[in-house]
Amino acid sequence: MPAPSVCSPASRLIAPTIAAIIVFALLCSLGAWQWRRLHWKEALIAQVNGRIHDAPVAAPGPSDWPKLDLAAFDYTPVSVSGSFLNDREAYLYGSLSEPRGPVGGVGWWVFTPFRTDAGWIVYVNRGFVPDANRLPAKRLAGQIEGHVTVTGLLRRPERPSHWFGDGISRDDQWFAREPSLFARASGLPAAEVAPYSIDADATPNIGGLPQGGETTIIFPNNHLQYVVTWFGLAFALVAVFIAYARGVLRGRR
Template structure:
């Protein structure tokens, strides 16, 4: 093989080696993501299956973290502040098969016996029951024993609409933003998805969440990257064999 031939092979060889290395790296990364996702699913399933525990008191709230505490089942007694609620726009739910079509999550401030306010997602109401006077049974009086899931604020996306505070409609489940606009004062950095009790009238509609279906296609992605790496290597070898056959 001449020096010119060797030089002509250098760039394609380097390109092929780098391409195969990158594709294999992506495949390995997807396998790491697979292990992470399987661990996350197992953790969430365990939290949903566990018996509820007492809601941590306000002094412990700053130490709570989404990674460690989201979807943990808790119970507590609270007094819902009369006549106060905020509506969060919903187009269905990935976690609840009973929630279909347009409607709203009803968020209400609940005052804990030991102090502190936590926002509670009391459940879903259809769009035609948005007005509180269309569901008078939803009013709550007195102390209620609540069971629910700890949830963290929903991240706003690039296309999330601006909240309509005057119309009492929000487009992200963000307890701090809702409380600030409504003048409810400082609230917990999380909110509670209420699963019990179902209060009189059936609206807002609560339901326990027992399964979280997370998309887990990482093995498929890993196999795709590895197949592409093998394909690139095969194409390079066929090309190299052809060049060598043609070389004098």
Template sequence: MTTARVFRPTRAATLMTLPAIAIMLGLGTWQFQRMGWKADLLARVQERITAPPVALPVTLDDPAAWEFRPVTLTGRFLNDRETLVLARPRQGQAGYEVVTPFERADGGGVVLVNRGFVPMDHRLSANRAPGRIEGGISLRGIVRLPTAPSLFQPDNAPGAPVWVRVDPPAMAAALKLPAVAPLVVEALPGQTPGGLPAGIEPRVELPNNHAQYAATWYGLAVTLAVVYVLSQRRLRPDPAVTATTTGPTPHDRLPRA
């Protein structure tokens, strides 16, 4: 028997599928909007990070307005209170970033300066004596705001010799310092005798993967629509075959009296 298939969806399948497709399409569109917003943000950050350095103000009414800005500081390092923070491996070497309190000469208090990477075998300041700068200096760096702990990153452990992330208030308390600025200055490379700590190249860690996310949501919506259509097709008998198989019965063909 020849048969054909027709799209005849059930109410339950329709009520479950159409809202899901609408949500996926909405999420894809939202990701495209986020992509535009992120591109604008990256452009603003790039403009900031390439601007000429200026002196960090004594009073910081809006620290966020200074993030990614090149600044200069004058003062001295409090080398006896430096702190080690876990760092990503560099060129196959495990190590730390050295964060040292910096006492400003302009009366702006203390600012934490991330002086950059040192390998594990140079974690002790005695192993990098040329980089232990004493006395008054001027340095250049990039302002960064401290990051909050994330779901996949453990927070700092009180009393641990190595910190997981820079946390100005907690570090000030642990080092018995007066209140420090609510930001970090990442020292630029080339300012340390002996090369260690190595300083930090200007870095912008703001990935823009929203186009991939949008494509994923749109792809899921299309896939679900195809599954919905294919799964809701039903067999329909061929009309010609139906007419043949449902013709008059032998009784109907008998001559009438």
């Protein structure tokens, strides 16, 4: 009967070594990717913080919409003239924990379609109102009529959560800013509605509501934490593999 073959300790390390190298490379690549994301996010924050103080430009019209990079234009100061369609308001649920004005807490952002002098429509976030003042009847003094000029920050739309089905509200109470859905619910022609909205500046409204100029500029930036996590896991893997390899080479299980 032939004697059973005995694998050398070194040969037993071939497969674990290959696996460890692959996982180590993957963890390091994830760490490097997060490092690049960290620098991108810091540059974006600096760019936006500088941009919001620029002089406003004309809000992009229909001829610009097909090629408009909404991510690049987010938070750009713009202005537009026309009149509000106050009977078509939409309400975005939210909270204002650190208000610049006197009103804060849980409430609603009032989005009102604004027909421009050129005929197209853009939704304007006129500002924040407490829950008790959501309906126009509770803030009649602030329902602006006639020709006005609105200045504020261009904002890109948000994708509604899948938890809310098709995203269409039946009572004009919303959980994501998406002008196309606001327009569809209000029966406005989609082709005439801008793909972005405008957050109105702090120009006071009669009666104090809605309270404009409350745009919150927050960019979650946890990338440094992720960098430390991925590279930490990579070096922890190295330490564990070294301990394992030493055990194998010494003949232990």
